[in-house]
Amino acid sequence: MQYHVDGELVPADEATVSVRDRGFRYGDAAFETVRAYGGEVFEWSAHLDRLHRTCETLGIDHGVSDADLRVRVQEVLDANGLDDAAVRLSITRGDRPGTLTPGPAADPTVVVVAEELPRGGVEGTPVWDDPAALQTVKTRKPADAALPADAKTHSYLNGVLARNELTDGDEALLRGPDGHVAQGAASNLFFVDDRGLHTPSEELPVLPGVTRSVVSDLVRSETDVPLHAGRYDPADVREADEAFLTNTRWEVRPVATVDGIEVGGGPVTQLLTMLFDRLVERRHY
Structure with a gap:
């Protein structure tokens, strides 16, 4: 598997973030889990809107365009040959030593990972085994x-x-x-x-x-x-x-x-x- 870390595709076992990253230290991060069906993301605009709201609430100005975020998600799907998957997009405030206070805008950490899921739709199989x-x-x-x-x-x-x-x-x-x-x-x-x-x-x-x-x-x-x-x-x-x-x-x-x-x-x-x-x-x- 290959994941996206700060703009680059890397092997999954090399997809790491700093121990000083505020997402790791404080949970100071926004994320969305999206579903891909047939190689395309379902309800991308709705997920993107919620990601915007979360980043605004946290005061994270990540500086990555909507188009770039969408490209990174698609690149993870394509690199791993995934048509049906769960894709998690995380944006943290970044690697900042120091206190709990967020401080000025930092270089954000942007990570995209994916997991294969069964086909969806009319001929699909539920992810869950039982009610x-x-x-x-x-x-x-x-x-x-x-x-x-x-x-x-x-x-x-x-x-x-x-x-x-x-x-x-x-x-x-x-x-x-x-x-x-x-x-x-x-x-x-x-x-x-x-x-x-x-x-x-x-x-x-x-x-x-x-x-x-x-x-x-x-x-x-x-x-x-x-x-x-x-x-x-x-x-x-x-x-x-x-x-x-x-x-x-x-x-x-x-x-x-x-x-x-x-x-x-x-x-x-x-x-x-x-x-x-x-x-x-x-x-x-």
């Missing part, structure tokens, strides 16, 4: 004023702590400071009841996922299922008729159980999975 077992954990999402929820940074300790709590599940369900359901450790949540489809409001500390947005658009444009964004308790999810999670790698992943209580998939989950697969097939294959 998710979701477990409510004690770890909370921090308030937006403490750590901006819409910034996708290397600071993932919150998710690590949540996943460490798991005893009967493979994805953690986190609540916000007020106790309302926010999201999974690395996913967004949807659930269905007799009033329609629900997802936690972005007024809560929720990372606005790109796949979450695509699925929401499909609901509005391709179905007559009412979509609600609100504040919910874990009991609302446990008592749901069906539930599913979304992220770039998983796409649409059904939830089998919530806190050991069977929920399972259903017609809405199946419909949205089909619509998502058809969208990918139409665009990329």
Whole structure:
């Protein structure tokens, strides 16, 4: 495998960053994980917009053009002969010795790595092996004023702590400071009841996922299922008729159980999975 490090393709075992890099030392870095289908990146503009927002929030002026970032992603795909892959693009504030204070703009570190995934679309194979077992954990999402929820940074300790709590599940369900359901450790949540489809409001500390947005658009444009964004308790999810999670790698992943209580998939989950697969097939294959 070859990865991109600061503008150059290098063998994976030579793809390193400095121990003084602020992304390593402080989590002072932005990143996006994008999905490639058929050799092309899915929803690049949406991922790029979120990367811009994160860098603006962190105050990182990386100086690399959007076109150059796109070229680096494509070069990693091409160099490794990957048509279907997960590609992670990271931008750190760079190698800066000294204190926690960021200081003036530094030479940023830009890294692009990739991992082969199964084909997507109508004829594709899901990345996940089984529907998710979701477990409510004690770890909370921090308030937006403490750590901006819409910034996708290397600071993932919150998710690590949540996943460490798991005893009967493979994805953690986190609540916000007020106790309302926010999201999974690395996913967004949807659930269905007799009033329609629900997802936690972005007024809560929720990372606005790109796949979450695509699925929401499909609901509005391709179905007559009412979509609600609100504040919910874990009991609302446990008592749901069906539930599913979304992220770039998983796409649409059904939830089998919530806190050991069977929920399972259903017609809405199946419909949205089909619509998502058809969208990918139409665009990329």
